[in-house]
Amino acid sequence: xxxxxxxxxxxxxxxxxxxxPHMARIVRVYKMVPDNYLFTVRFLDDAxxxxxxxxxxxxxxxxxxxxGEAPISISSSPSRPGVLEMCVRRVGRLTNALYRLKTNxxxxxxxxxxxxxxxxxxxxxxxxxxxxxxxxxxxRSLVWYALDNREKFSRIVLMYGARNPGEMLFREELVxxxxxxxxxxxxxxxxxxxxxxxxxxxxxxxxFDHATLDPPRTYAAVCGPPAxxxxxxxxxxxxxxxxxxxxxxxERRMKCGVGKCGHCSVGYKYTCLHGPIFxxxxxxxxxxxx
Amino acid sequence: MKILxxxxxxxxxxxxxxxxxxxxxxPVEQDGQYAFKRLSRxxxxxxxxxxxxxxxxxxxxxxCEVLFRYRPAVGYQPETEGLDDRLVxxxxxxxxxxxxxxxxxxxxxxxxxPYYQARRRxxxxxxxxxxxxxxxxxxxxxxxxxxxxxxxxxxxxGDYYLTMVGTARGDDMVxxxxxxxxxxxxxxxxxxxxxxxxxxxxxxxxxxxxxxxEIVEMEYHARIWDELGERCLSCGSCxxxxxxxxxxxxxDDVALGSRAGRRSRTWDSCLFAQHALVAGGHNFRSSxxxxxxxxxxxKQRGFVEEYGRPSCVGxxxxxxxxxxxxxxxxxxxxxxxxxxxxxx
Numbered sequence: 001x002x003x004x005x006x007x008x009x010x011x012x013x014x015x016x017x018x019x020x021p022h023m024a025r026i027v028r029v030y031k032m033v034p035d036n037y038l039f040t041v042r043f044l045d046d047a048x049x050x051x052x053x054x055x056x057x058x059x060x061x062x063x064x065x066x067x068g069e070a071p072i073s074i075s076s077s078p079s080r081p082g083v084l085e086m087c088v089r090r091v092g093r094l095t096n097a098l099y100r101l102k103t104n105x106x107x108x109x110x111x112x113x114x115x116x117x118x119x120x121x122x123x124x125x126x127x128x129x130x131x132x133x134x135x136x137x138x139x140r141s142l143v144w145y146a147l148d149n150r151e152k153f154s155r156i157v158l159m160y161g162a163r164n165p166g167e168m169l170f171r172e173e174l175v176x177x178x179x180x181x182x183x184x185x186x187x188x189x190x191x192x193x194x195x196x197x198x199x200x201x202x203x204x205x206x207x208f209d210h211a212t213l214d215p216p217r218t219y220a221a222v223c224g225p226p227a228x229x230x231x232x233x234x235x236x237x238x239x240x241x242x243x244x245x246x247x248x249x250x251e252r253r254m255k256c257g258v259g260k261c262g263h264c265s266v267g268y269k270y271t272c273l274h275g276p277i278f279x280x281x282x283x284x285x286x287x288x289x290x
Numbered sequence: 291m292k293i294l295x296x297x298x299x300x301x302x303x304x305x306x307x308x309x310x311x312x313x314x315x316x317p318v319e320q321d322g323q324y325a326f327k328r329l330s331r332x333x334x335x336x337x338x339x340x341x342x343x344x345x346x347x348x349x350x351x352x353x354c355e356v357l358f359r360y361r362p363a364v365g366y367q368p369e370t371e372g373l374d375d376r377l378v379x380x381x382x383x384x385x386x387x388x389x390x391x392x393x394x395x396x397x398x399x400x401x402x403x404p405y406y407q408a409r410r411r412x413x414x415x416x417x418x419x420x421x422x423x424x425x426x427x428x429x430x431x432x433x434x435x436x437x438x439x440x441x442x443x444x445x446x447x448g449d450y451y452l453t454m455v456g457t458a459r460g461d462d463m464v465x466x467x468x469x470x471x472x473x474x475x476x477x478x479x480x481x482x483x484x485x486x487x488x489x490x491x492x493x494x495x496x497x498x499x500x501x502x503x504e505i506v507e508m509e510y511h512a513r514i515w516d517e518l519g520e521r522c523l524s525c526g527s528c529x530x531x532x533x534x535x536x537x538x539x540x541x542d543d544v545a546l547g548s549r550a551g552r553r554s555r556t557w558d559s560c561l562f563a564q565h566a567l568v569a570g571g572h573n574f575r576s577s578x579x580x581x582x583x584x585x586x587x588x589k590q591r592g593f594v595e596e597y598g599r600p601s602c603v604g605x606x607x608x609x610x611x612x613x614x615x616x617x618x619x620x621x622x623x624x625x626x627x628x629x630x631x632x633x634x
Contacts, residue, residue: 011370011373011374011404011408012402012404012407012408013368013369013370013373013404013405013408014368014370016402016404017368017404018401018402018403018404019357019358020358020366020368021358021365021366022365023365023366063366063542065360065362065542065549065551066360066542066544066549066551067542068540068541068542068553069540069542069553070569089569089570091569091570092569092570094569095569106362106365108365108366251568252566252568252574253564253565253566253567253568253574255538255539255540255555255558256538256540258400258401259396259399259400259401260396260397260401260403260536260538261537261538261539261540261555261558262536262537262538262558262560262588263537263558263565263566265560265584265588265592266574267587267591267592268588268591268592268593268594268595268596269592273400287510287587288574288575288580288584
């Protein structure tokens with residue numbers, strides 16, 4: 001690199017800047033559950049809006065002008081291009097600022113980043129998608145990707161547990177999946193104070209009693225709070241899932257998204273480059289991963 | 291590689307000529323320590339320094355750097371100011387050049403960092419050989435010599451500097467001085483070898499890095515990390531002075547009464563309490579012990595996995611900077627279960 005003494009005609013910071021946010025318009029704010037809104041954005045640049053492709057499980061760096069930038073997983077599916085959907089919990093400085101924005105306000109988006117789910121390897125296999133609580137946010141992309149490419153996968157089982165119906169993300173659309181004959185959609189709540197819940201009541205692991213699984217030919221995608229990992233991962237191993245076919249999406253502090261700033265480093269991997277999708281084997285081998 | 295020699299008495303003249311390649315910065319003395327600074331006159335330069343407080347990384351990854359300026363209706367505009375400045379860093383030691391070569395790898399990869407790379411392109415480096423002091427252990431980190439990453443490198447061979455010409459720009463510097471540089475003789479090479487052998491023996495500090503990453507892995511639950519956590523103040527001094535530490539934080543700020551702002555990055559440290567803190571309050575490394583362990587694990591184990599070598603060059607700055615006298619060589623020797631290693 002020292003050899004290139006002459007400056008390029010247009011410096012790379014202007015033309016090939018990995019930190020460059022692209023401006024996008026908020027086209028919809030859907031108040032899914034309290035403190036968990038679904039933001040739909042579309043790049044101002046039409047060509048970019050249509051060109052922007054990604055894998056289920058990838059994330060973007062979302063900028064709120066004047067406030068900062070944070071990693072947000074993509075909840076929409078690449079099979080439905082044009083807009084990006086992000087399920088954002090109001091939890092920190094940036095997301096609080098995002099919640100103050102309205103339809104037609106502008107944010108910055110760059111990405112997509114991370115490895116995403118290995119959809120080529122998963123093709124032809126059965127899929128088990130197991131989510132607890134907010135873990136549905138990154139897995140919803142995989143759900144729709146699999147359903148929109150239904151012929152690519154064999155059996156599809158979705159298990160999703162929330163504390164109560166009011167906290168279930170994407171509740172209406174997931175309830176509409178229960179009747180589909182080409183998949184098994186098991187929705188459960190720990191308790192139903194509303195008395196109107198017509199699906200399962202019980203903890204997420206009890207859904208294994210209702211699912212027919214063929215572990216040697218299945219990829220499991222798991223995301224949720226620590227309790228989900230604690231009770232689901234070992235259960236899957238007991239059922240005969242290889243640790244390499246148990247995939248999980250992890251969260252870390254990130255400032256760059258591209259393997260430079262150092263914050264998301266776990267053991268010898270960067271969550272932003274080598275993750276956020278890791279296998280259970282990775283998680284066991286890397287210190288402090290879960 | 292083109293190899294020449296420069297008579298030592300011509301160094302002053304060379305330093306004047308080299309100004310046409312950029313503003314010359316070199317180590318100057320400052321309260322008994324040394325720092326790379328812009329020279330107001332050549333006589334300020336102290337080429338016999340042992341180590342500067344901050345490594346030359348400050349020129350390539352500045353402690354605070356504006357990345358973008360934001361204006362409503364325009365969006366984020368990359369900051370270009372300063373990226374094209376031509377500088378000549380005069381008198382950089384081999385370990386510090388080695389560290390820049392390590393940073394080159396970090397700031398390349400699938401997402402090259404255009405800010406770092408622009409500065410690296412535009413800042414010339416003239417390296418100079420040094421003699422180890424009691425805190426130098428670059429020899430044992432295999433970073434006591436550097437094969438690339440400089441424009442020119444000077445080895446002291448008595449009345450001359452044996453000069454390795456590393457780049458076309460380095461060659462231009464040589465050519466710009468006219469007939470100042472001379473060809474080397476067999477006797478010069480012999481003198482170089484003699485001095486190199488004696489420098490090799492001058493190291494009093496060292497570590498053994500063979501299978502260190504395996505040992506760090508095996509000792510992951512060792513008591514030593516808790517003991518270090520008790521001592522460590524989480525001040526981050528070791529990261530700031532480290533020539534290979536590159537963690538940075540990114541912050542936006544807005545001018546009062548305006549909607550325009552800027553996004554800048556500043557040096558960060560994995561020892562700072564919030565380094566692994568995520569929104570919602572969970573901290574993946576909330577204890578000091580876990581953070582200092584992470585620093586060692588990342589440099590001596592993680593980096594080996596990713597880049598094939600530890601991200602430590604043995605410059606000794608962290609030993610000098612630590613307010614509670616945590617000494618990386620002692621930590622490594624303790625992990626290995628061996629006493630003090632001389633030279634490595």
